[in-house]
Amino acid sequence: MSAKIIAVTNQKGGTGKTTTTQNLGDALAGKGLDVLLVDMDHQASLSILCGIDQPDQLADDQIVATPILQVANHETPCTKDIIRHVHEHLDLLASNVMLSRIEMYLSSVSMGRETILKRVLEPVMDDYDVIIIDCAPNLGNLTANDMVAADGLIVPMCAQYLSAKGLDLLLGQYADARSLNPGLRIIGALITMKDPNRSMQGKVLESLQRQKEHGLPMFDTIIPRGVAAEEASTSAQSVIAYKPGSKVAQAYMRLADEVMPWIEA
Ligand SMILES: Nc1ncnc2c1ncn2[C@@H]1O[C@H](COP(=O)(O)OP(=O)(O)O)[C@@H](O)[C@H]1O
Ligand SMILES: [Mg+2]
DSSP: OOOEEEEEOOSSTTSSHHHHHHHHHHHHHHTTOOEEEEEOOTTOHHHHHTTOSOGGGOOGGGSTHHHHHHHHTTOOOOHHHHOEEEETTEEEEOOOTHHHHHHHHHTTOOSSGGGHHHHHHGGGGGGOSEEEEEOOSSOSHHHHHHHHHOSEEEEEEEGGGOOHHHHHHHHHHHHHHHHHOTTOEEEEEEEESBOTTSOOOTHHHHHHHHHHHTTOOBOSOOOBOOHHHHHHHHTTSOHHHHOTTSHHHHHHHHHHHHHHHHHHO
């Protein structure tokens, strides 16, 4: 058994990447899969949602930046040692502000700069069914690493701000990643934060049309905007743990059902 790796990516902030990573991870863990979440954003929102109050107080031997630096310096990565257990079937590689320094440092690495995260995850590939990477909101060196490590991408797009230009930029980086990682696929674009009282119109519909023209797969599941998601984030829980009966939680359970066949394939 070797884990399937999903990167949840979109260079725009606030599209639901972190919420999707956590809730998809929780839903898959609930199905009995062994899941590892990887926080690749130095803002550490995922780490906070997983119960780490002060990520910037974490020691070097508790953050993902450390094995990344080790691989960059041709050392054996200590990946297994920094994994923390969140709850049954769900583990985390935490992040903090150190990752922003790594982003800059990687610019000076000439050989194999984009394959570092893949090598960081190698020691734990047989320990999990699925690894889900929460990408930072940019298209920098670390996001390039996320895409080269991944088998599939999920692209959350906020229903109110679908942007055709943003999509072109993302597809450009996807193409670059595929030159190093030809097996990489887009599992699907995911509409998030859809206002239940407003239909999608105008520019949003145009962008959706453009996505279809690009041959971009879309998930059938649409994540609604819901107060349970906001409340869950302030209480540092997944929506699924906080209010399992809510529309947002139910939608993430359906997303997990849609992703399962891809994981099992
Ligand atoms: N379905 C939703 N309904 C309401 N608020 C949401 C929903 N999904 C995410 N949010 C909120 O929107 C904000 C941005 O979401 P987040 O997942 O952090 O996006 P990203 O990781 O792409 O920056 C967060 O405050 C989050 O709690
Ligand atoms: Mg985020």
